Amino acid sequence: MIELRNVTRSYGAFKALDAAQLTIQEGEFFSLLGPSGCGKTTLLRMIAGFDTPTEGSILIDGQDMVGTPANRRPTNMVFQSYAIFPHLNVEQNVAYGLKRLKLSQTEEKRRVDEALAMVELRGLGKRAAHELSGGQRQRVALARALVMRPKVLLLDEPLSALDKKLREQMQVELRHLQKSVGITFVLVTHDQYEALAMSDRIAVMFGGKIAQVDTPQHIYQHPVNRQVADFLGGMNFIRAKIVGEDERAILVETAGFGRVKTDKPGHFRSNGGSATLGIRPERLRVLWDDEQSRHEVAGTVVDRHYFGEVTHLVVEIPGFEAPLSVIETNNFGADDIPVGAPIRLAYDPDALVALAD
Amino acid sequence: MTRRPASWLPIYAALYVAFLYAPVLLLPLFSVNNSATPTLPLAGFTWKWYQQLAGNRELVSAAWNSLAVGLATAVLATLLGICGARAVTRYRFRGKRPMSGLIMAPLVLPEIIVAISLLLVMLAFGLNLSLVTVTLGHVLICLPYSMVVLMSGFDGFGLSLEEASADLGETAFGTFRRVTLPMVAPAILSSLLVSFTISFDEFIVAFFLSGTDPTLPIYIWGQLRFASRLPAVLALGTIMLIGSFILVTIAEILRRRAVRRTQTDGCLFV
Numbered sequence: 088m089i090e091l092r093n094v095t096r097s098y099g100a101f102k103a104l105d106a107a108q109l110t111i112q113e114g115e116f117f118s119l120l121g122p123s124g125c126g127k128t129t130l131l132r133m134i135a136g137f138d139t140p141t142e143g144s145i146l147i148d149g150q151d152m153v154g155t156p157a158n159r160r161p162t163n164m165v166f167q168s169y170a171i172f173p174h175l176n177v178e179q180n181v182a183y184g185l186k187r188l189k190l191s192q193t194e195e196k197r198r199v200d201e202a203l204a205m206v207e208l209r210g211l212g213k214r215a216a217h218e219l220s221g222g223q224r225q226r227v228a229l230a231r232a233l234v235m236r237p238k239v240l241l242l243d244e245p246l247s248a249l250d251k252k253l254r255e256q257m258q259v260e261l262r263h264l265q266k267s268v269g270i271t272f273v274l275v276t277h278d279q280y281e282a283l284a285m286s287d288r289i290a291v292m293f294g295g296k297i298a299q300v301d302t303p304q305h306i307y308q309h310p311v312n313r314q315v316a317d318f319l320g321g322m323n324f325i326r327a328k329i330v331g332e333d334e335r336a337i338l339v340e341t342a343g344f345g346r347v348k349t350d351k352p353g354h355f356r357s358n359g360g361s362a363t364l365g366i367r368p369e370r371l372r373v374l375w376d377d378e379q380s381r382h383e384v385a386g387t388v389v390d391r392h393y394f395g396e397v398t399h400l401v402v403e404i405p406g407f408e409a410p411l412s413v414i415e416t417n418n419f420g421a422d423d424i425p426v427g428a429p430i431r432l433a434y435d436p437d438a439l440v441a442l443a444d
Numbered sequence: 445m446t447r448r449p450a451s452w453l454p455i456y457a458a459l460y461v462a463f464l465y466a467p468v469l470l471l472p473l474f475s476v477n478n479s480a481t482p483t484l485p486l487a488g489f490t491w492k493w494y495q496q497l498a499g500n501r502e503l504v505s506a507a508w509n510s511l512a513v514g515l516a517t518a519v520l521a522t523l524l525g526i527c528g529a530r531a532v533t534r535y536r537f538r539g540k541r542p543m544s545g546l547i548m549a550p551l552v553l554p555e556i557i558v559a560i561s562l563l564l565v566m567l568a569f570g571l572n573l574s575l576v577t578v579t580l581g582h583v584l585i586c587l588p589y590s591m592v593v594l595m596s597g598f599d600g601f602g603l604s605l606e607e608a609s610a611d612l613g614e615t616a617f618g619t620f621r622r623v624t625l626p627m628v629a630p631a632i633l634s635s636l637l638v639s640f641t642i643s644f645d646e647f648i649v650a651f652f653l654s655g656t657d658p659t660l661p662i663y664i665w666g667q668l669r670f671a672s673r674l675p676a677v678l679a680l681g682t683i684m685l686i687g688s689f690i691l692v693t694i695a696e697i698l699r700r701r702a703v704r705r706t707q708t709d710g711c712l713f714v
Contacts, residue, residue: 137607157610170608173601174626183622184612235612 088113088271089134089239093143096129103129105295106143111239111273111288116265118274118282121292122318127275128243130292134273135241136160148238163232164241167248169224171216177203177227178212184235202234205264222253229261233268240265242274246281258284279319283307291315307367311352312443316365323371323411324442325364337441339364342406343384344434349441363442368399368414370438373421373430380433386411388428398422402430471685475678482674493679503680506663510644513575513659517582517643518636524583525590525635526628532591533598544591551588558584559652566653573655581649586639593638593699597631630698637695641688660684 089111096104104126111117119127132138134145136157145152152160163184172180181199190198203209206226211219219227225245232240245261246254262285265272276282282289283303290300299311310316313324330346331338339362340346349364374380389410390401398421400413413432415421424430470482475494479487497503531537532544550558562581563573571577605627609619625632647661654662664680667673 135611137610157607158613158615162611164608164611166604166608168602168604170602170604172605172608172623183609184614187613187618231608231612 088115088148089273090146090149091130091143092146094130094133094140094145095142096126096133096138097141102295104133104140107297109290109297109300111271113271114269116262116272116274116285116287118276118286118289119292120276120279120282120289120318122277124294125292126295127277127292131164131241131243131273131275134239135162135164161238162241163235163237163239164243165225165228165232165245167243167245169228169248171219171224171227171231173216175216176212177208177214177216177219180216180227181212181230181234183231198234202230205233205268206230221249222257225249225257229264233264233270237270239271239273242272244275244277247276247278254281261285283319291318293318308438309350309352309440310365310442313363313365316440316442321368321412321414322365323368324409325366325407327362327364327441329360329362337362339441343386343404344382344436344439347436347439349439352441352443365440365442366411366434366438368412370435371411371413372433373400373413373415373419373424374433375419382436383431383433384411385429385431388424388426388430391422391424391426393422398424400424400430402432468685471678472682475675475682477675480672480675482678493675494683496676497679497683500676503660503663506658506660509575509657510660513579513582513650514640514644516579517586518640520579520583521586521590521639522594522632522635524587525594526632528587528591529594529598533595534603547591548588550585555585555648559649562649563652573653575654575657575659577653577655578650578659579643581653582639582643582646585646585649586642589638589642590635593635593695594628594631596699597628597634601627630701634695634698637691637698641691641695645684645688 089109091107091109094104094107095102107126107130119130121127129138133140134147134152136152136155136159140153147161172183175183178199181202182195185195185198199212200209203212206229208223208226208230211223214223216224216227225248228245242261246257249257258281261272274282274285286303288300288302289306291298291306293314299306299315301309306315307319310319310322316322316324325341325344327339327341327344327347329337330340332351335351336348337351338346338348341364344364347364372380374383384404386402386404388400389403392399392401395417397414397416400415400421401410402413403410411432473486474482476489476491477486478490478492528544528547532540559581562577562584566573566577566580605623606619609623610616614622645661646659647665650659650662651665658666660680664677667677
């Protein structure tokens, strides 16, 4: 559907986007995730036609789009500021692009109504732009783009201006909407939870480069390097000694976890016989009383943060340079564990991943 | 915690305002005074000075001249202003800062110097002094005002509106017609009104650059030599005063409306 071949955008010596290679499938909900300045918006704007790559090509449906202006591309965009035309009402905003198609009055009206119904704005067609709330503006922007029936819908941080509750509701709605219209969505976001919750696949970007492309689950559980792991949620990093290595796996040894065999990530280079292991805080489980596990480590609680539904424990393990962070749901009383208490933690060796630096 | 101002401040303010406006307000007062000299005490109410105006052929022709110059100036200054304001607010180019500074310079240059230099240049080019040369001079003077008004019009709405239009399939020209123009229309109107008002009562440049066709201010200047015509001049001055006041008020209302309209756009982050 969308194919990026070696797409580079440089400003003098600075490369905002460096040789991006990417294929986005038809009907996919695809997210570009990264911190600000990572090149994700530049990439989106180049797909839309507002920016031109200095090298490489962008194909949509097999056709090279470089040189085609924005108004002749089969893409539509939902802008971060929504860019609702302030001098037009809701209906006129949604019909803006249809005017050029020279449809019959009834057909145009039908499509506008259909689009408004899709975003649940039925009956608000006559509202002036300045009478709309933030969430409604967002829906108008969405309807205005979808009414054009684009091959690709581009969304530039569409939820960042909404408050938390509304944002979560819109995440669900957007996801449902995308599945029902079947249009390819490309979303730009810096919010990892948003990307994880909505996407079929995610591309994580840093410093103008695409670091990893994968499904939310796989990217979360098997990040290719420390940077990706750190950006997507919390991660405990542990130095480990490499004791064995073959084509696909490495065998490492750490003070607390003993010997563990893990998959070898793509770009992995053994670094003087040592490696970095990662384990997510929620993959560590508190062992109560005389409960036993085949894989456990013992330590001391040094800090505790209460978050309502979960408690974050900071646990010092002898032999580890940094304490482990543990997330426990509060149904067994993790919020009652005092600081300074001895504690045992169970872990699944499969949850340990080797990370490239 | 608002502090009370010193007690002499209101008196000072009242005196200040009186100094600013009392002389101007004397104009309409004496224009309806039934006496050939503008002196107190007043000698009774009359419309006769106004009636005299209408019958004065020279004056009417001067008024038409000013109207023509004013309209031409307003249109030209606004057209140039649109191009300039758009360039300054939308594009990045070499020499942008000095260029926008230079466009504003006529605001602070002594008008008489501008007038003399224009006269020299126009004579050097062999142009005959006429209403056309006056118009050219007025465009130069009005352009900074027009630019200020239009730049606030263009600045007010984000680039993303024009991008959204292009994204929805509209061409560059269509985007200008359907989005840019309606958005800056109040600013354009306001620029037209301001330029017209400035040109209509401008004296110095018109004095140097007009040939045999006087504009209204120049006609008035000529009349001041005759004491008997003073009341009629006062009547004319009153009409111009009221006209300018109305036009500038409309321009300001339009400008504020434009600002409000563009600010209710999706700029939720400001």
